[in-house]
Each structure stands twice: as C-alpha cells, then as structure tokens.
Amino acid sequence: MLALVWPGGAPAVLGPVVLVGLVVLGLAHGACDQLVLPATGQVRSGQRAYLGRFVLGYLSLAAAAGLGWWHWPGVAVSLFFLVTVWHWGSADAPAQPGQLVLWLAHSLLRGALLFAIPARWWPAEIQHSVNGLLTLAGAAPLGAAWFTGLAQGLWPVVGVGHLVLWACYARRRQFKRAYTDASEVLLLTVLFLTVPPLLALGVYFVFWHSLQHMLRLNRVFGYPALGGPRRAWVAVGKEVAFFMRRALPLLLVSLVVPMGLYLLVPAKLAALDTLLGIAVITAAILTLPHALLVSVVLDSGNWRAAKNKPGVIG
Numbered sequence: 001m002l003a004l005v006w007p008g009g010a011p012a013v014l015g016p017v018v019l020v021g022l023v024v025l026g027l028a029h030g031a032c033d034q035l036v037l038p039a040t041g042q043v044r045s046g047q048r049a050y051l052g053r054f055v056l057g058y059l060s061l062a063a064a065a066g067l068g069w070w071h072w073p074g075v076a077v078s079l080f081f082l083v084t085v086w087h088w089g090s091a092d093a094p095a096q097p098g099q100l101v102l103w104l105a106h107s108l109l110r111g112a113l114l115f116a117i118p119a120r121w122w123p124a125e126i127q128h129s130v131n132g133l134l135t136l137a138g139a140a141p142l143g144a145a146w147f148t149g150l151a152q153g154l155w156p157v158v159g160v161g162h163l164v165l166w167a168c169y170a171r172r173r174q175f176k177r178a179y180t181d182a183s184e185v186l187l188l189t190v191l192f193l194t195v196p197p198l199l200a201l202g203v204y205f206v207f208w209h210s211l212q213h214m215l216r217l218n219r220v221f222g223y224p225a226l227g228g229p230r231r232a233w234v235a236v237g238k239e240v241a242f243f244m245r246r247a248l249p250l251l252l253v254s255l256v257v258p259m260g261l262y263l264l265v266p267a268k269l270a271a272l273d274t275l276l277g278i279a280v281i282t283a284a285i286l287t288l289p290h291a292l293l294v295s296v297v298l299d300s301g302n303w304r305a306a307k308n309k310p311g312v313i314g
Contacts, residue, residue, distance in 0.1 A: 018199065021206035022279065025240070027254055029210035030290040031247035032217055033058065036297055039220045055253070061289035069281060073137035077130075080284040085111035087291035088209055092184070094177060096302060102168060103302045106181070109161045114204065116158040117189055118197035119151040125197050133280055211236075214243045216298070221246070254286060 034054045037043045043050045068076040089111025096103040118126050123144075131141035162185060169178035192200045218239050219225060244251075 018202040018206055021210075022202065024244075025206050025210040025214070026283075027286075028244060028247045028251050029213045030286060031249075031251035031254055032221075032243060033290055033293050034250055035221065035246060036217070036293060039217075039222075040297060042297070055250075058289045059253075061292065062285050065285045065288040069137055069284065073134065074139035076284070077134055077137060077139060080280075080287070081115070083287055083291055085115065087111070087287060087294065088114055088204075090295065090299060091209055091213060094180075095299075097304075100302065102165070105161070105165055105168075109158060109165060110181075110185075112154060112158050113162075113185060113188065114192070114201070116151075116154045117192040118200065119147065120155045121193055122197045123147055123151055129198055137281070211240075213294075215239060218243055220298075 034051060037054070038047065038050070065076070068079070086107065089109065090103075090107035092110045093103055093106040096106070127142070127144060127147045130147075134141050162181075166178040166182060169175070169181075188204070191203065195203065221242075223239060223242055
C-alpha cells in the first residue's frame, strides 16, 4: 500500500525495517532447525549426543556450501537461485498429501514467480545485483542479452503455468485453494511491480517467508494456533518471542558466518553492494542445510503420501 501511495518513499521507510527484520526474523527463522527432529518424535533419547551430531552435520553442509562459493562461484550462484526458488516456493505451497504433482507444480511456480516478475519489470536492477554478486564471489558477470532472454522466456511460462494450476484445482473442486493462490499471486505481483526488486525480495523474505516459517514451526513445537480476529499484532509478537527464545543459541552460532565474511573482504566493505553481497552469501551458505531439513522432514508428508495415490492430477 505504501509503495502505491508514495513510491519514492518506500525505500526510505521500508529499508531500515527490512534491515532489522533480516536479523530478527530472516536469519533467526532457521535457527530452530535443531529442534525439528525432536519435536516431530524422530529423536527420543540421547538429546545431548543428538545436538552435537546435528550441529556438526549442519555446519558441515554450510561449510561445503561456503567452499562451493569459494572455488566454483558461478556454479554456486546458479545453485543458490535454484535452491531458493524451490525452498521459497515449497514453503508457500499448501500441504497436499497424495497430490505430489500438484504440490510440486505449486511450489515451483510460486518460487519462479518471485524472480520472474523482477526480471521482467526491473531488468537493469536485477542485472546489476546479480552481476555484483558474481563479481564479489569471483565469477564473470553475465551480459544483458542473457537477462533479456531469461525474462522473456520465464514470464510466459510462469503465467500460463498458474492458469493451468488453477484449472486443475477447479477441476478437483478445490475452489478455495485456487482463489487463495490467485489472491496471493496478485498481492506478490503488486509488491514486486511497485517496490524496487531487492527491497521487495527483502520484504517477502522477512515478513512472508520467515514469519510464515516461524508460525509453522510454532505449531510443531506445540504453541496453540490463534485463529480469526484474535490473530492480532500482539499475538504475532508473542509467537515471535516464543520462537526467538528457542532460536537464540543457533542464531548466535549463525552470526559467525557474516562475521567471517566481513574479515575475508575488509578492503571492499566501503561499497554497499559488498555489504549486500555478504548478506546474500550468508543466506546462501545457511540455506542449503535449512532447505534440506525443511524438504526432508517438514514436507515429508507430501512426499510419502503420493506413493499411495498414483492419480494425482486426474
């Protein structure tokens, strides 16, 4: 709404809010990952030994991602965007046990939408940001023709794909699901059309993806859901506080990553793009173990149930 009424003022107002949110919600939303397996009943004894193994495995995956950025930056950047498309998209997709194809389609289309709109409507800004990240990582920048081809090819596929998805929902008489997804697509489209792409992605990551993940995990941790009009800002604040008390230990460990990157590139820190690049690389390194845990454990119902129902579309 702010971007529609006062487009020029959106960065000044939203920028500091997003910056704070990146730490309070963005980085913290993955800092309860160590509690997921015990909360879902997959760890019943030896909590201390489990925690040691988990932290070791989690940091090992993050270190492997970091080495990828160090030795194969071009490949690492490409994989980061692909993993992000999947992780963000599957987080937005409603649980659909027994409907694997629909769940996969919903996940991939939502994730692709988040990049298709900025690539189509903000091509110069997207090219600058991606090439800045590639340069910081030590890879060769991409030409304008590559970005133009991506935007022109991705946008129609995402648009037609959503129409087919909604038609499938309608055929299955899942009208509410089709309406909800169409409403969310419209809301996200307005956000990404009216707000500069990096800021829009920040708003989405902090106040949509991260907050949604926190609320989802709170249900797993036993925090009671508050529905209807009681879902006020006070209630959301209590949920965030509930989550943050459990996230604090791993959050402090996670802060080591940007601090280490800060020490590795001190000569470049005068540039805003470098600071932004450090934030993105930090997210990329920590996304691999986080996304793997979410897909394998929290989304396991969507994978398992499909084995019993081969006819997922018809």
